[in-house]
Amino acid sequence: MRHRYFVRTQYGVIKIKSLSYSFDLPALHLWLNTHKKEIETRINFWIDGILPLRSALNMLLNLICKFNTFTSQKSYNRFYQGSVENADLIRIRLLINLSLYPQISGHKTRFAIRFLHEDSENGIVPDDFPFKLACC
Incomplete structure (x- = not known):
């Protein structure tokens, strides 16, 4: 470890x-x-x-969250940007074997997600990978 x-x-x-x-x-x-x-x-x-x-x-x-379902999305260059109306919560599902975590920033109707590796020094984040997103 x-x-x-x-x-x-x-x-x-x-x-x-x-x-x-x-x-x-x-x-x-x-x-x-x-x-x-x-x-x-x-x-x-x-x-x-x-x-x-x-x-x-x-x-x-x-x-x-009951009425919002997850949709398939794809990150580009370890980044995803989206816009949404009337949402209070963003939920993300990632494959656990990627060892990634999201860093989310946003304001009112726009948000950005940057994906980082748990091992910031030696970890490799794939450029493009699928994930699931739900905006509630």
Whole structure:
């Protein structure tokens, strides 16, 4: 896993020796030394507080996206530009084996998608490739 850019950057942060001492992050060390049962109780309490929000967001997103289907699109030179009226959400489906992620920018009725490789130093992004797009 050391060849992955993300892992390498995180490994550099972990190597900082002072982060391993309890006086730097006392609350974290107290938390880590708490009994597992107490940790589970606290986490469940926090989650219970946000479950109504999660349910409302899921319902809203389902309503927004229910009537919009994915259409096949193609990137050109690792880029896609589109325009849309009355849309609040852009959804993208990519093939996982490409190891790409979208960088989206836009304003009102126009948007642009630039596709980047997860390994920004050594990854290769194909010039043209298909993907699916839904504007809700």
